[in-house]
Amino acid sequence: MNLIGSCGSSDMLCKHINERRKIPSMAGKELNSNFYLKLIGYISTHTNACLFVGKSMNPQHALQNAVSNIICSIVFGDRFDYDDKRFSYLLKILNENFILAASATGQIFNLVPFIKHFPGPHQKIKKNASELVGFIGEQVKEHKESLDPDSPRDFIDAYLLEIEKQKSNKDSTFHEENLVMSTADLFLAGTDTTSTTIRWGLIYLIQNPDVQERCHEEIVRVLGYDRLPSMDDRDKLPYTNATVHEIQRYANIVPMGVTHETIRPTKLRGYDIPQGTMILTNLTAIFSNKEHWKHPDTFNPENFLDENGHFSKPECFIPFSLGPRVCLGEALARTELFLYITSLLQQIHFSWPPDPQPLDMDGIMGIVRLPQTFNIICCSRDTEE
Numbered sequence: 001m002n003l004i005g006s007c008g009s010s011d012m013l014c015k016h017i018n019e020r021r022k023i024p025s026m027a028g029k030e031l032n033s034n035f036y037l038k039l040i041g042y043i044s045t046h047t048n049a050c051l052f053v054g055k056s057m058n059p060q061h062a063l064q065n066a067v068s069n070i071i072c073s074i075v076f077g078d079r080f081d082y083d084d085k086r087f088s089y090l091l092k093i094l095n096e097n098f099i100l101a102a103s104a105t106g107q108i109f110n111l112v113p114f115i116k117h118f119p120g121p122h123q124k125i126k127k128n129a130s131e132l133v134g135f136i137g138e139q140v141k142e143h144k145e146s147l148d149p150d151s152p153r154d155f156i157d158a159y160l161l162e163i164e165k166q167k168s169n170k171d172s173t174f175h176e177e178n179l180v181m182s183t184a185d186l187f188l189a190g191t192d193t194t195s196t197t198i199r200w201g202l203i204y205l206i207q208n209p210d211v212q213e214r215c216h217e218e219i220v221r222v223l224g225y226d227r228l229p230s231m232d233d234r235d236k237l238p239y240t241n242a243t244v245h246e247i248q249r250y251a252n253i254v255p256m257g258v259t260h261e262t263i264r265p266t267k268l269r270g271y272d273i274p275q276g277t278m279i280l281t282n283l284t285a286i287f288s289n290k291e292h293w294k295h296p297d298t299f300n301p302e303n304f305l306d307e308n309g310h311f312s313k314p315e316c317f318i319p320f321s322l323g324p325r326v327c328l329g330e331a332l333a334r335t336e337l338f339l340y341i342t343s344l345l346q347q348i349h350f351s352w353p354p355d356p357q358p359l360d361m362d363g364i365m366g367i368v369r370l371p372q373t374f375n376i377i378c379c380s381r382d383t384e385e
């Protein structure tokens with residue numbers, strides 16, 4: 001995946017994978033444990049502020065900015081305003097690279113990084129990537145200048161302290177270049193995935209108004225209008241929880257997973273797989289398998305409910321993949337999805353504007369499967385009822 005477009009960035013990803021997976025737990029230890037709780041509060045209070053109530057609007061930027069601010073708070077220790085022009089621009093070029101990286105141009109660039117020396121459409125990916133990396137580099141520089149070793153503020157501070165700690169270890173992979181690349185990984189992976197899932201969710205909820213109503217009624221019955229949802233509410237909101245999971249199944253935003261390669265000759269179910277074989281996971285097949293799902297081909301929260309209406313998650317629900325390389329942000333993404341979607345459904349009714357554009361439900365295939373651009377109308381439930 002050449003999102004950050006540096007020649008050999010996938011090598012970088014592989015070589016430093018162990019370190020990268022160590023860092024968030026290290027950062028977690030360094031940071032105040034209340035930090036995560038603050039984030040949850042942040043999600044709940046800022047969700048609705050990001051959407052314009054009553055007007056036809058494209059929710060993309062607001063949702064992307066709101067979700068990105070969560071990962072920004074973790075890695076940069078700061079959030080960005082919705083009208084911050086520089087940050088909006090960075091989100092725009094990040095989007096562009098999510099689409100370009102999976103295009104024919106992006107794939108050729110990934111296979112033959114040497115073409116970076118020649119003119120062509122791949123130069124756009126490279127330019128976007130260096131701007132994103134440049135932005136992260138600036139953040140690292142600012143952090144170095146204001147670092148207080150006794151009070152690390154975020155992921156970058158925690159990483160800088162680790163670089164210092166490992167200074168005498170000549171095998172250490174904690175150094176500044178890796179700090180920039182690891183921060184870029186978290187920022188990229190943590191921004192578009194969750195906000196894209198929520199955008200697909202809005203489409204499915206508008207297309208299935210009965211589901212939208214049933215979630216709203218359940219949320220208001222349990223929480224009222226004033227109490228914001230927390231993760232502890234999941235068990236009391238089985239239908240809403242099932243809907244959030246069904247949005248993820250049906251949106252299937254990473255349909256072929258992320259590419260892997262066998263590092264040794266491998267046998268799987270009687271098949272010999274040579275070393276160096278590229279492996280893809282067909283999540284689409286898993287998510288539409290008739291043996292595992294009651295309603296494989298339609299959007300239906302019943303897929304996650306048992307006969308008593310209790311939430312029940314089939315084992316084959318693996319949108320974050322499995323194994324040692326399972327999504328690093330799974331817990332964060334699951335928290336974000338539940339809190340964002342629940343608080344949106346608590347406060348807002350979503351509908352199409354008059355004469356909506358027909359949507360191609362196959363979406364746009366990039367690194368993630370994105371919905372086409374669409375507009376919605378958000379009506380405050382307070383004023384509606």
Ligand code: HEM
Nearest residue numbers: 189190193194197254258319320321325326327328329333
């Ligand atoms: C709905 C949201 C998300 C989905 C569906 C998703 C899905 C995935 C999938 C399928 C992979 C590939 C796992 C594999 O290689 O087998 C992955 C990897 C990864 N994800 Fe996520 N992800 C989401 C959100 C996030 C968030 C919020 C973060 C931010 C921390 C994140 C960080 C990562 C990272 C760093 C990797 C690479 C892990 C590695 O290579 O070891 N993801 N994700």
